[in-house]
Amino acid sequence: MNFDRLAPYYNGLECLLAGGLMQRCRTTFLPETKNCRNALLVGEGTGKFLVELLRFNPHLKITCVEHSEKMIRQARQRLARARLDSSQLHFKHMDALDWTPTTEKFDLVATHFFLDCFRAGQLEKLVPLLAKSTAPGAIWLLADFQMPGRGLRRIRARMIIAALYLFFRFSTSLPASRLTPPDNFLRAAGFVLLDRRLKSLGLVHSDIWQKSDRAHRRPVGNPIRDKRGFQRPAKRSFRGPHRCSASHSCHPSAGRGGNRILRRSGLLAVWPAVQNGRTDAYDMKSSETSKNPEA
Numbered sequence: 001m002n003f004d005r006l007a008p009y010y011n012g013l014e015c016l017l018a019g020g021l022m023q024r025c026r027t028t029f030l031p032e033t034k035n036c037r038n039a040l041l042v043g044e045g046t047g048k049f050l051v052e053l054l055r056f057n058p059h060l061k062i063t064c065v066e067h068s069e070k071m072i073r074q075a076r077q078r079l080a081r082a083r084l085d086s087s088q089l090h091f092k093h094m095d096a097l098d099w100t101p102t103t104e105k106f107d108l109v110a111t112h113f114f115l116d117c118f119r120a121g122q123l124e125k126l127v128p129l130l131a132k133s134t135a136p137g138a139i140w141l142l143a144d145f146q147m148p149g150r151g152l153r154r155i156r157a158r159m160i161i162a163a164l165y166l167f168f169r170f171s172t173s174l175p176a177s178r179l180t181p182p183d184n185f186l187r188a189a190g191f192v193l194l195d196r197r198l199k200s201l202g203l204v205h206s207d208i209w210q211k212s213d214r215a216h217r218r219p220v221g222n223p224i225r226d227k228r229g230f231q232r233p234a235k236r237s238f239r240g241p242h243r244c245s246a247s248h249s250c251h252p253s254a255g256r257g258g259n260r261i262l263r264r265s266g267l268l269a270v271w272p273a274v275q276n277g278r279t280d281a282y283d284m285k286s287s288e289t290s291k292n293p294e295a
């Protein structure tokens, strides 16, 4: 894979085809990085997220892993234009698949529009590799394309995603030829999904995941059915380690309502079955049905 050829045109193409959508996705959870001190950005590209991150959190130490020299050059130019202090920023020009877990632990990882470049077998290696360099409670931000559950949205997304893969395979020799959701790999690496926002009719999602130390982790949401019989997560069901403000929808104190319903309805008895295997379909479906995709 080589993004060098595409690097000079990447921002122009993004603007032309998606307007501000991708940048809105990258920065959705930016406020949640306010307590972070040491960040690892992987496949950062032309530095659009990097600049906003540094602007928001100027004291952050940042390591940027990027395979394309020309992308790094673009990112450096963007930083210079923004006149931000980059003394705490280090670019590593390397293949992320060759990353060796460091003794240095990161409390923030960001992989925007990056994980969807890889095949499942590569993600199986890459995600735990990066996760090994994270501190307990670390946050992982990502934005990626996804396939909505059903209907016209799914047909639309299928066409757009197929066209994107065709284009990137041709222009960069992208290894992946189809989308692999990273959810299972992140969960297996000890991360839990705190929040997911869908945009553009469910075509793209922005996620915030957090490293949990608990041996048995629950998927996000509780299997409560709405009036029409769809499973939907209880709002704010997450109760793991956390840093968000109390008003934030995923604050631990906010999860009690849903869990009380779960206890009373006896659904806790079937919870292990939900954990053993069906969680992914459930997660994707529930996030589709529970959140209003933003235009």
Ligand SMILES: C[S@@+](CC[C@H](N)C(=O)[O-])C[C@H]1O[C@@H](n2cnc3c(N)ncnc32)[C@H](O)[C@@H]1O
Binding pocket: 001, 002, 003, 026, 042, 043, 044, 045, 046, 065, 066, 067, 068, 071, 094, 095, 096, 097, 111, 112, 113, 114, 117
């Ligand atoms: C689709 S672009 C996304 C760029 C940027 N993160 C964004 O939000 O637009 C993928 C980026 O990942 C980089 N990349 C691809 N494979 C990589 C690898 N194995 N190791 C490091 N960087 C890689 C590419 O050079 C490119 O900059």
